[in-house]
Amino acid sequence: xxxxxxxxxxxxxxxxxxxxxxxxxxxxxxxxxxxxxxxxxxxxxxxxxxxxxxxxxxxxxxxxxxxxxxxxxxxxxxxxxxxxxxxxxxxxxxxxxxxxxxxxxxxx
Amino acid sequence: xxxxxxxxxxxxxxxxxxxxxxxxxxxxxxxxxxxxxxxxxxxxxxxxxxxxxxxxxxxxxxxxxxxxxxxxxxxxxxxxxxxxxxxxxxxxxxxxxxxxxxxxxxxx
Amino acid sequence: xxxxxxxxxxxxxxxxxxxxxxxxxxxxxxxxxxxxxxxxxxxxxxxxxxxxxxxxxxxxxxxxxxxxxxxxxxxxxxxxxxxxxxxxxxxxxxxxxxxxxxxxxxxx
Amino acid sequence: xxxxxxxxxxxxxxxxxxxxxxxxxxxxxxxxxxxxxxxxxxxxxxxxxxxxxxxxxxxxxxxxxxxxxxxxxxxxxxxxxxxxxxxxxxxxxxxxxxxxxxxxxxxx
Numbered sequence: 173x174x175x176x177x178x179x180x181x182x183x184x185x186x187x188x189x190x191x192x193x194x195x196x197x198x199x200x201x202x203x204x205x206x207x208x209x210x211x212x213x214x215x216x217x218x219x220x221x222x223x224x225x226x227x228x229x230x231x232x233x234x235x236x237x238x239x240x241x242x243x244x245x246x247x248x249x250x251x252x253x254x255x256x257x258x259x260x261x262x263x264x265x266x267x268x269x270x271x272x273x274x275x276x277x278x279x280x
Numbered sequence: 281x282x283x284x285x286x287x288x289x290x291x292x293x294x295x296x297x298x299x300x301x302x303x304x305x306x307x308x309x310x311x312x313x314x315x316x317x318x319x320x321x322x323x324x325x326x327x328x329x330x331x332x333x334x335x336x337x338x339x340x341x342x343x344x345x346x347x348x349x350x351x352x353x354x355x356x357x358x359x360x361x362x363x364x365x366x367x368x369x370x371x372x373x374x375x376x377x378x379x380x381x382x383x384x385x386x387x388x
Numbered sequence: 389x390x391x392x393x394x395x396x397x398x399x400x401x402x403x404x405x406x407x408x409x410x411x412x413x414x415x416x417x418x419x420x421x422x423x424x425x426x427x428x429x430x431x432x433x434x435x436x437x438x439x440x441x442x443x444x445x446x447x448x449x450x451x452x453x454x455x456x457x458x459x460x461x462x463x464x465x466x467x468x469x470x471x472x473x474x475x476x477x478x479x480x481x482x483x484x485x486x487x488x489x490x491x492x493x494x495x496x
Numbered sequence: 497x498x499x500x501x502x503x504x505x506x507x508x509x510x511x512x513x514x515x516x517x518x519x520x521x522x523x524x525x526x527x528x529x530x531x532x533x534x535x536x537x538x539x540x541x542x543x544x545x546x547x548x549x550x551x552x553x554x555x556x557x558x559x560x561x562x563x564x565x566x567x568x569x570x571x572x573x574x575x576x577x578x579x580x581x582x583x584x585x586x587x588x589x590x591x592x593x594x595x596x597x598x599x600x601x602x603x604x
Contacts, residue, residue, distance in 0.1 A: 175292060175364075178372035180283040190379050193388045199546045202349075203328040203336035207541050209356060210325055210426055213318035214538030216363075217531050220311040222523045225440055228311035232367040241310075241367070246374035248317060249360055252353060253375075255324075256283075259340040259349070264286035266354035267361075271298050280301045307438045315433050318534055322430030325423050330415045333548055391508055391580075394588035396499040406595050409604045418565075419544040419552035425572060426537035432579075433534055436527040444527035448583040457526075457583070462590035464533060465576055468569060469591075471540075472499075475556040475565070480502035482570035483577075487514050496517045 180253075180264050187253045197258070205255040212247035219244070288361075288372050295361045305366070313363040320355035327352070396469075396480050403469045413474070421471040428463035435460070504577075504588050511577045521582070529579040536571035543568070 191200050219241050220228045231237045256263045299308050327349050328336045339345045364371045407416050435457050436444045447453045472479045515524050543565050544552045555561045580587045 173289065173370045174372040174376070175288040175370050178288050180286050180288060180291070181281065183288070183372060183375055184283060186376060186379055190382065194386060201333050201337055202340050203331070203333050204546055206321070206325045206328050206336075207423060207545050210318065210321040210423075211538045211541055211545060213314070213321045213356075214535045217314045217318055217535050220314050221531050221535060222528055223311070225309050225311050228314075229309055232310050238367060238369065242369040242371075242374040243378060245360060245363060245369060245371065246378040248321075249357070249371055249375055250378060252357055252360070255353060259346060261346065261350040261353060262281045262283050263350075263353065263357055264282040264291060266350040267291055267357055268282070268294060270351060270354040270358060271294055274298065278302060312438055315437050315531060319430045319433050319437060322427045325427055329423050329427060330420055389505065389586045390588035390592070391504040391586050394504050396502050396504060396507070397497065399504070399588060399591055400499055402592060402595055406598065410602060417549050417553055418556050419547070419549050422537070422541045422544050422552075426534065426541055429530070429534040429537045429572075433530045436530050439527070441525050441527050444530075445525055448526050454583060454585065458585040458587075458590040459594060461576060461579060461585060461587065462594040464537075465573070465587055465591055466594060468573055468576070471569060475562060477562065477566040477569060478497045478499050479566075479569065479573055480498035480507060482566040483507055483573055484498070484510060486567060486570040486574060487510055490514065494518060 183249075184253050184257055187250055188257050191254055191257070200254050200258055202255065202259055205251050205258060208251040209248055209255065212244060212251060216241060216244045216248065291357075292361050292365055292371075295358055296365050299362055299365070308362050308366055310363065310367055313359050313366060316359040317356055317363065320352060320359060324349060324352045324356065399465075400469050400473055400479075403466055404473050407470060407473070416470050416474055418471065418475055421467050421474060424467040425464055425471065428460060428467060432457060432460045432464065507573075508577050508581055508587075511574055512581050515578055515581070524578050524582055526579065526583055529575050529582060532575040533572055533579065536568060536575060540565060540568045540572065 191197060219231065219237065223231065232241065252263070255261070299305060327339065327345065331339065340349065360371070363369070407413060435447065435453065439447065448457065468479070471477070515521060543555065543561065547555065556565065576587070579585070
């Protein structure tokens with residue numbers, strides 16, 4: 173699995189290069205990117221809109237649907253990483269801090 | 281920046297441990313997680329709802345707002361990583377494949 | 389049921405008066421209102437985030453939850469009506485046209 | 497403008513007839529409809545994703561774009577009305593109550 177090896181910073185850089193090669197930094201501002209994350213999140217939901225929770229699990233065992241959904245999930249994360257680039261937010265730090273805080277809110 | 285060092289797999293594992301320590305795998309199914317990603321995406325948008333693009337950029341220069349927004353961004357990404365865990369999607373691979381495909385769709 | 393008697397135009401006017409009494413027309417522009425509709429839609433979803441379809445139906449039989457959800461639904465529709473006011477879209481016409489078109493797409 | 501004459505109840509009935517003629521009541525349950533409202537809200541946002549507030553206003557002066565956006569707005573409202581049908585929420589009452597409450601929260 174590439175996730176085992178890949179550093180978050182490498183993904184951020186790949187997104188940054190894509191955006192700056194096209195001079196899209198102006199479009200990739202926080203307000204537009206917040207919309208973009210939500211728009212792509214809705215595209216993931218479309219796959220699960222009319223089916224039950226169990227059917228949703230079964231759907232993800234089908235290769236074709238899983239590839240399509242992986243593609244939508246990538247879109248959400250690309251915009252999240254572009255948002256992080258535009259705002260210089262450290263997502264690994266933010267995620268680990270949030271999980272630590274949630275440990276307190278939801279004790280095992 | 282922690283993103284320089286942190287591997288995506290480490291973040292996935294941190295999320296997985298949080299979820300399984302609480303026996304939440306049943307709740308963290310694809311349909312529910314798709315909703316959760318969209319719900320948290322909306323919480324990022326709330327910060328930019330009534331302001332212009334320029335005001336949105338300026339807001340992200342304010343430390344307090346930036347920390348709050350980083351927290352919402354972390355929520356979106358935590359649910360994305362939980363979705364990846366639940367469906368065994370390799371997000372690094374999906375992101376890099378999507379960027380490569382977009383290279384073709386949007387030539388420099 | 390007030391819906392039996394109330395004309396869409398009356399609701400539009402009530403929203404318009406609320407907005408213009410506060411000089412909020414500048415904020416209630418199409419881009420901001422599109423975000424606002426999505427933000428309030430997410431607040432409806434929060435009530436159904438971790439429950440099954442059947443539990444969702446059961447929840448709507450509980451008076452307290454139903455009132456809360458009605459309140460979120462009202463927010464979505466208020467922003468839809470404000471969007472219609474800002475853009476002079478006739479929603480009754482748009483809805484009936486869309487249903488007629490869908491008759492063709494999804495024959496009984 | 498049809499909104500001047502059309503009662504909310506007439507629109508609800510048109511949606512109800514469409515849904516029941518296709519035996520879709522099972523699909524049109526609160527959890528699925530909450531997702532559907534959010535999905536269609538995102539489709540409105542797509543039209544405003546990469547443009548400024550002023551460009552968004554200008555876009556709504558173009559007939560073709562306005563018709564497309566009216567169509568997406570209709571989709572959001574159709575699902576809102578179907579949600580109201582499925583849960584027996586009186587939307588006119590909910591909207592007017594919410595505006596009255598907001599009068600108190602945001603005095604002129």
